[in-house]
Amino acid sequence: MIRIRSLTKQYGSNAVLRGIDLDVAAGEFLVVLGPSGAGKSTLLRCINGLVAPTSGELVAAGYDATDARKVRQLRRNVAMIFQHHNVVPRLSVLKNVLTGRLGQVSSLASILQLFSRQDVALTMDCLRRVELDHKAHERTDALSGGQRQRVGIARALAQRPQVILADEPVASLDPKTSRLVLQYLRAACRELGITVVCNLHQVDYAREFGDRIVGLAGGKLVLDGRGDELRDSHLNLIYAGLDQVQHAAPAAARQPAPELSAQGAL
Ligand SMILES: Nc1ncnc2c1ncn2[C@@H]1O[C@H](COP(=O)(O)OP(=O)(O)O)[C@@H](O)[C@H]1O
Numbered sequence: 001m002i003r004i005r006s007l008t009k010q011y012g013s014n015a016v017l018r019g020i021d022l023d024v025a026a027g028e029f030l031v032v033l034g035p036s037g038a039g040k041s042t043l044l045r046c047i048n049g050l051v052a053p054t055s056g057e058l059v060a061a062g063y064d065a066t067d068a069r070k071v072r073q074l075r076r077n078v079a080m081i082f083q084h085h086n087v088v089p090r091l092s093v094l095k096n097v098l099t100g101r102l103g104q105v106s107s108l109a110s111i112l113q114l115f116s117r118q119d120v121a122l123t124m125d126c127l128r129r130v131e132l133d134h135k136a137h138e139r140t141d142a143l144s145g146g147q148r149q150r151v152g153i154a155r156a157l158a159q160r161p162q163v164i165l166a167d168e169p170v171a172s173l174d175p176k177t178s179r180l181v182l183q184y185l186r187a188a189c190r191e192l193g194i195t196v197v198c199n200l201h202q203v204d205y206a207r208e209f210g211d212r213i214v215g216l217a218g219g220k221l222v223l224d225g226r227g228d229e230l231r232d233s234h235l236n237l238i239y240a241g242l243d244q245v246q247h248a249a250p251a252a253a254r255q256p257a258p259e260l261s262a263q264g265a266l
């Protein structure tokens with residue numbers, strides 16, 4: 001579903017992504033773990049065509065994410081959820097989720113905000129998946145932070161995407177609400193067969209929710225394996241070992257601990 005080869009992104013002299021190779025299978029729930037500044041958001045933005053990579057190949061949902069002409073089609077199939085649940089506060093919950101349909105309806109219909117009964121029915125289905133259908137007609141600013149993030153998930157689902165990219169979707173929520181939000185996201189994606197790439201900095205949630213975890217440090221993937229096999233020693237690769245990783249040669253960065261292989265074995 002996502003294929004990344006030798007991806008680099010440089011901002012001036014700051015090499016943020018330094019050669020990423022990654023394949024994400026259809027239906028996989030992949031967590032990208034890494035400290036602040038590791039390049040997690042940059043990676044997601046590259047996948048969504050929001051950031052143009054410096055070099056490398058990137059195909060998501062069948063579209064070349066490095067081709068600016070394909071960006072509209074790409075984004076129709078690759079939805080994004082942000083940390084600050086960027087829903088429109090004064091709109092109703094229903095309207096916020098309906099905006100997820102905007103990429104799918106004709107431009108005239110979208111200017112006039114004409115949505116078909118099917119669009120409304122699909123929107124209500126998405127709201128049911130996050131258990132907010134009873135709030136459909138309330139203003140979104142009347143909801144709690146966790147509920148707003150669920151609206152953000154419903155809006156992404158309403159797009160009927162093949163891929164959802166979630167950039168620290170629970171960073172501003174309390175632990176209980178965070179788990180609930182991630183549970184809704186995982187359940188909806190499982191049921192609808194959507195591939196998820198979710199940036200997190202909380203290790204516990206990564207373990208609990210990730211089918212697979214990759215660790216990003218110093219602009220490189222330093223580990224890759226199953227979520228339930230993540231050990232504390234592996235975390236040093238991402239967190240404590242950050243300094244060495246940043247200064248290591250590429251091969252060394254991929255083999256920092258003997259029991260780890262670069263791909264598939266946490
Ligand atoms: N638009 C930008 N212009 C310049 N530097 C940027 C830009 N976006 C991100 N960076 C830099 O890239 C690095 C990685 O940022 P980011 O991808 O946001 O990391 P993370 O999401 O893991 O915290 C940081 O050093 C940040 O300052």
Ligand SMILES: [Mg+2]
Nearest residue numbers: 040041042168
């Ligand atoms: Mg970030």
